[in-house]
Amino acid sequence: MRFDVLSLFPGIFEGYLSHSLLKRAIAAGLVEVHLHNIRDWAKGKHKSVDDRPFGGGPGMVMMVEPVVECVEAVQQMCPCPGHLVMLTPQGRRLDQPLVEKLAQHKRLLLLCGRYEGFDERIRILLQPEEISLGDFVLNGGEVAAMAIIDAVIRLVPGVLGDRQSAQEDSFSGAERLLEHAQYTRPRVFRGLAVPEVLLSGDHQRIAQWRAENSRQRTLQRRGQTEGY
Numbered sequence: 001m002r003f004d005v006l007s008l009f010p011g012i013f014e015g016y017l018s019h020s021l022l023k024r025a026i027a028a029g030l031v032e033v034h035l036h037n038i039r040d041w042a043k044g045k046h047k048s049v050d051d052r053p054f055g056g057g058p059g060m061v062m063m064v065e066p067v068v069e070c071v072e073a074v075q076q077m078c079p080c081p082g083h084l085v086m087l088t089p090q091g092r093r094l095d096q097p098l099v100e101k102l103a104q105h106k107r108l109l110l111l112c113g114r115y116e117g118f119d120e121r122i123r124i125l126l127q128p129e130e131i132s133l134g135d136f137v138l139n140g141g142e143v144a145a146m147a148i149i150d151a152v153i154r155l156v157p158g159v160l161g162d163r164q165s166a167q168e169d170s171f172s173g174a175e176r177l178l179e180h181a182q183y184t185r186p187r188v189f190r191g192l193a194v195p196e197v198l199l200s201g202d203h204q205r206i207a208q209w210r211a212e213n214s215r216q217r218t219l220q221r222r223g224q225t226e227g228y
């Protein structure tokens, strides 16, 4: 799976790319992440990428020209056409079904905004899929792009050591329930003991306990077990 990240601050990704699961997935050749600085497509002496909004108002707006030319050039860098995602608080809120849909693409282009956001003509010309991390405003799209990469790579075959674990995660599987409670050593801590059934070695009982715990947690925390 290939990700192309288009940002004014690609350096933000450096630490993230060099740790843990993503680092291993890249080393194993399962995931590629290519960073592109939108400013490289800016013109003029000052290499401007933003300008004041027509009509007045606070802040700056990302200019149409460098962004569109950057996206078009990055698309040409690989024969596999990339699905273009624009990170914006005005997009569809990210959830696990959307992550699963994104994971079906072989290549994603993640377009990160800054300042007051994008000149509207960027949306009109490029027709991206607009995705939001949630109903709040970030300073830039980079954290949202990282969240998408982080969630999507869990579904790329071979990235997780244990293939079962993504299927048993919260929001996954047919019912999309929250995952059951987990325990590890010690067996007792400050008087809190691990449920006896988990120590029994009886796989059928353990599976029943986990399924029931999962339903109860979903009901308690989401108020229902379907379509929440």
Ligand SMILES: C[S@@+](CC[C@H](N)C(=O)[O-])C[C@H]1O[C@@H](n2cnc3c(N)ncnc32)[C@H](O)[C@@H]1O
Pocket: 087, 088, 089, 090, 111, 112, 113, 114, 115, 116, 117, 118, 131, 132, 133, 134, 135, 136, 137, 138, 139, 140, 141, 142, 144
């Ligand atoms: C300060 S925000 C601009 C917000 C814009 N003025 C608005 O009110 O819709 C700058 C950039 O951060 C990113 N961003 C902010 N909140 C986001 C969110 N909830 N999800 C995804 N990206 C977000 C977008 O790329 C956006 O263009």
